[in-house]
Amino acid sequence: MQIFYSTTSPFARIARIALAEKGCRELSHRLTDPWKDSPELLLANPSARVPTVVLDSGLPLTESLLIVLWLEAKYPNPSLLGDDPGTVISTAGIAMGAIEAAAAVIIGRKMTDAAFDESPVGLRRRRSIIQAMSRLEANPPDSNGPLPSLALITTVVALDYLRFRFAKSSWLPLLPKLDALALAARSRSAFAETLPHDMPVS
Ligand SMILES: N[C@@H](CCC(=O)N[C@@H](CS)C(=O)NCC(=O)O)C(=O)O
Structure with missing residues (x-):
């Protein structure tokens, strides 16, 4: 494979x-x-x-x-959907919204440079990120269980991606619980070995 x-x-x-x-x-x-x-x-x-x-x-x-x-x-x-698939899928949906919005901003910049960020669509995507991450911070996914759930995976991926792509952005809310969750997830090799970084120059 x-x-x-x-x-x-x-x-x-x-x-x-x-x-x-x-x-x-x-x-x-x-x-x-x-x-x-x-x-x-x-x-x-x-x-x-x-x-x-x-x-x-x-x-x-x-x-x-x-x-x-x-x-x-x-x-x-074991399943990535845990004991409560409904809650896991619902939470993963919120995290995916933040990931899609963040990726849309990065692609928007490819089309119109950094001005995209402050355009009406760019600001709408920024709002999606803020709203989604604030909701996840208020109600973080469970980190128990034999495998990390899809909710945990997508939430940590969203957080690490935002820290990677928007490190200097003042508009991101404080997310202490999610930062702690992402740090703890790095004890697992699947998370540690896939942390985002720039592509090697070819
Ligand atoms: N909905 C797709 C999105 C995949 C996606 O957009 N991948 C980006 C990298 S973050 C890509 O390959 N972009 C190249 C392109 O859009 O042409 C998924 O969930 O896998």
Whole structure:
């Protein structure tokens, strides 16, 4: 099995953490900048995005949460949905909203430079991030259980991505509980080994 990923992508990090936590060890990691349109990535994923998993059969799997869905179907126990799947999925939805909004700001900057941040759409995305992270701070996901839940994975991925991409932003609220949660999660190799960082220059 192979996974195309980048070191910056929060979506790829979700898939990488989920695969590692489910014990998928026979995985070949293909570091790929999706913006450079690698022919192999384009062949596997018509959208040329990471994460993209290619199974040993050649079947490609795309979209971070669909990769998690496939993992849950293939290896149901222990589950990333914990004892209370409804709450886990609901919380993961809030974290995914923050991740999508943060990624939209970064992509917006590619189109219109940093001015995107203060544009009406940029400010709307910023509001999504503030609202979502404030809700998660008020009600952080549970960190007990045999595996980190999808709620914990997506919340930590959101927080670490914001700290990586918006380190100097004064508009982010204080998030002490989530900072502590993210720090604690790094005791697990799946989280520590996938912390976001700039892509190596090729
Ligand atoms: N909904 C997708 C989003 C994947 C995504 O947008 N990945 C970005 C990297 S963060 C990418 O590959 N972008 C390249 C592009 O949009 O062309 C998922 O959940 O996997």
